[in-house]
């Protein structure tokens with residue numbers, strides 16, 4: 154675990170700071186307000202390339218020296234970003250070929266941000282140069298908390314540089330063209346390649362693209378961006394800087410990175426997180442992002458960005474009220490974040506994101522949102538001891554693992570599957586949501602990682618599986634684990650080639666079933682199962698081989714046929730759901746399954762009250778984070794002390810809707826929650 158995340162300095166608090174966009178007198182007020190709020194960390198330089206290197210090879214860092222001196226004097230640390238997410242306008246003029254090309258052939262140019270062709274040699278060289286410059290100049294600065302390399306890697310290029318690099322990647326993977334032709338099944342539609350030079354990224358074509366090519370290109374893009382990241386890290390290290398390095402992942406509705414791979418290249422894993430809804434499900438989204446990141450990181454991690462005051466939903470920004478901002482901030486921390494950092498410190502007066510939220514809103518510090526920022530700063534100081542990591546063991550004890558795999562996401566993104574409504578992200582999220590609603594802690598698991606510690610392992614729809622993953626799942630069940638496999642999992646190999654003879658071919662032996670037909674349902678159509686569950690989107694005509702029936706279709710075309718099957722293997726079980734359970738039924742399924750296997754909620758009484766309870770382990774013991782999202786007051790009682798109020802909880806602590814508590818538990822404490 155890195156120094157940043159070791160926690161001895163308490164939680165990091167602050168956010169992106171862009172003083173180059175403001176006159177000097179504002180800097181003075183910034184320092185005063187940061188002190189008032191207890192800000193201890195900023196992220197500087199993220200989009201500063203054009204001011205830092207106004208002409209090729211000519212650096213002007215006087216302003217940055219001044220920013221750093223200002224922060225230093227105020228006692229505030231900083232992450233220094235390499236500004237490579239946004240090349241300056243001169244870069245387009247000098248290297249037009251280093252601009253990214255869209256699948257339709259349009260080359261985009263500067264004028265926004267994230268405009269770069271990741272494989273263009275000129276871009277890569279310019280990135281190395283600017284990273285080296287910054288590392289030589291600031292790499293030893295005592296206030297440097299760490300390096301924030303780039304920003305949200307994710308621009309996909311389909312141009313000539315990408316094509317050349319993709320070919321090199323494919324040559325390394327397949328060795329010869331005949332292996333590639335076989336893997337890509339190019340006998341179909343006259344796609345056989347006779348020359349490497351003919352292979353292209355999946356660009357705009359007449360009709361459907363080759364699915365194996367699509368997925369390989371996604372794998373290539375993740376590797377290529379990781380190589381670019383590694384090059385910058387190498388420059389930083391070559392300049393002698395030993396500060397911790399991270400790059401901020403984004404968790405949106407698309408995914409361009411294999412985060413498990415990337416996590417291995419970082420000293421500490423960080424993400425940016427923006428709620429995807431202003432409704433109550435936003436709270437589950439915080440938990441989802443946090444559990445994912447803690448799992449990628451293998452422990453503590455950093456929240457690099459969230460929005461202090463707004464929630465963007467398609468075409469409008471709703472207000473994120475102060476209570477919610479505080480609950481969200483503690484929600485990330487409850488699940489392993491060592492920081493509460495925001496985009497951004499001060500709301501822009503102009504520019505494309507001037508209506509984005511900030512710690513200091515347009516109105517200024519005389520605002521209820523800034524009051525909340527000050528309140529949050531004080532709270533983080535009050536709970537500082539929680540940041541100290543335990544000497545061993547996980548931060549959160551979880552008995553359930555959900556398999557997460559970027560390949561799973563990418564393979565379900567390929568065109569023309571039986572029902573394109575099926576989304577990997579939605580399936581993973583729905584399973585996590587059920588566990589969140591049941592108050593049950595869970596981790597995400599990398600395919601083929603050690604999963605023996607999990608009583609239950611969930612595999613949401615993972616259409617394509619390689620041999621090693623199949624063996625891993627089999628071994629898990631044989632060792633006594635309880636595996637739950639979602640519909641349309643293991644139907645194909647890693648190149649999307651369907652296994653013949655009955656679905657899901659790769660897992661038929663393990664699951665003990667044979668599916669004859671996949672029968673999607675029309676949008677909005679539902680059916681019921683014999684156990685009362687409601688299903689949607691997807692059904693399968695399934696025959697039991699060595700498995701037993703758990704529930705059958707109660708109506709519709711498949712009435713009477715099995716819908717959920719379970720095969721016993723020694724002490725373990727493998728369960729297959731051939732249909733998509735609606736969320737309510739999925740919740741019930743998971744609650745029953747957890748009860749059957751003795752997996753209990755963190756605080757059983759809290760379930761259904763709107764009180765989210767997370768137990769986080771720290772160096773000095775266990776802490777209960779109580780985040781009250783519900784509408785009725787609750788009382789929580791047990792032997793402990795609330796760090797935020799200093800009050801004992803022995804005779805009960807009242808939490809009104811929206812309130813939070815962080816309770817230091819006394820060993821052996823038992824807890825009760827009652828509605829008031």
Ligand code: GLA
Pocket residue numbers: 304305403425427458496506509
């Ligand atoms: C991203 C970026 C920030 C900013 C925010 C806005 O996460 O990293 O620069 O654009 O989104 O939500």
